[in-house]
């Protein structure tokens with residue numbers, strides 16, 4: 273079970289407890305609900321000098337989804353897990369739309385408006401808004417969790433593969449063929465370099481095997497530059513042929529493979545710019561931060577026979593991963609970033625002209641779009657109880673999106689606030705298992 277976070281009356285974080293114990297504390301009036309997501313209770317007394325079991329936050333940053341897990345290093349217990357879905361793509365779309373509307377407006381037959389983007393300067397190290405947002409999401413959640421439970425360390429997957437492991441000559445033997453750690457680093461490197469495809473038939477999402485471009489039996493080297501990825505049929509057909517023999521009927525592909533083989537992948541640091549920026553921000557929080565490589569994560573996960581999910585990847589980040597993990601009945605939270613609404617005052621039509629009147633207030637009758645509400649309607653055609661996200665309307669009758677669908681025109685006097693919108697939506701369960709990448 274994902275555990276319940278506990279803070280005392282001074283909001284000092286205490287050890288998370290089993291949901292059953294939390295229920296008991298709530299029933300006996302010793303605690304109250306402090307936050308719904310992640311579920312946190314607040315004790316009605318202060319605890320002096322509590323004995324705390326230190327936890328570690330583990331993060332596996334991804335471009336679409338980031339896995340987050342809380343692990344007790346001493347016991348190997350996974351306390352809580354979540355998958356955070358970013359809104360980078362949406363931000364890019366919104367900015368593209370705004371740019372188009374502004375350009376359109378400048379070029380209409382009205383007075384001349386000089387473009388403003390050309391006389392703005394960017395600070396050094398500024399990331400594009402879509403990437404910046406991904407970093408901010410993760411930092412927000414690390415900070416939130418630090419306020420709710422005793423965190424003493426952070427682990428973050430920093431690079432896809434460990435360049436040092438690739439460069440050290442002593443690992444360039446048969447080791448990688450026998451599933452040693454360095455083999456995972458090599459495989460991650462090759463997956464990135466060869467774009468997760470078979471080099472000879474472009475097959476994707478099939479198991480890919482290591483292939484020596486110039487075969488070992490003909491004195492081909494064991495260096496990573498001589499390695500590529502091939503699907504099982506291609507690998508068997510190629511057997512111990514040299515690539516020039518194997519591809520003699522397809523000179524175009526041969527040239528491509530040889531050219532790609534020559535070009536080393538750009539430095540890992542450049543590939544992972546966002547991750548290093550995230551690392552710098554997390555380090556500034558003042559806790560010891562451990563970095564890990566994607567190869568190590570995969571090695572840890574495969575050795576412990578775990579599925580490929582974002583949150584399980586997060587659990588396996590870094591060398592600190594306990595030898596035996598206790599993951600019984602953990603149901604990860606699915607957290608989706610939805611932002612805090614739009615600052616645009618008027619909606620536009622497709623020509624960029626205002627379609628609506630300017631929005632007066634974000635908050636209507638104490639409610640804001642995105643708040644979680646419960647509405648108990650006692651009479652009329654809409655009689656019933658509805659729980660869900662509210663979309664406010666200035667006229668005072670709101671729409672509520674429940675699990676059964678959207679209910680329209682519910683008057684604000686029926687609505688009771690359950691939780692304020694905090695820029696994220698939450699859902700527990702519905703485990704998404706990813707297709708294997710290798």
Ligand SMILES: [Zn+2]
Nearest residue numbers: 470473503506
């Ligand atoms: Zn193939």
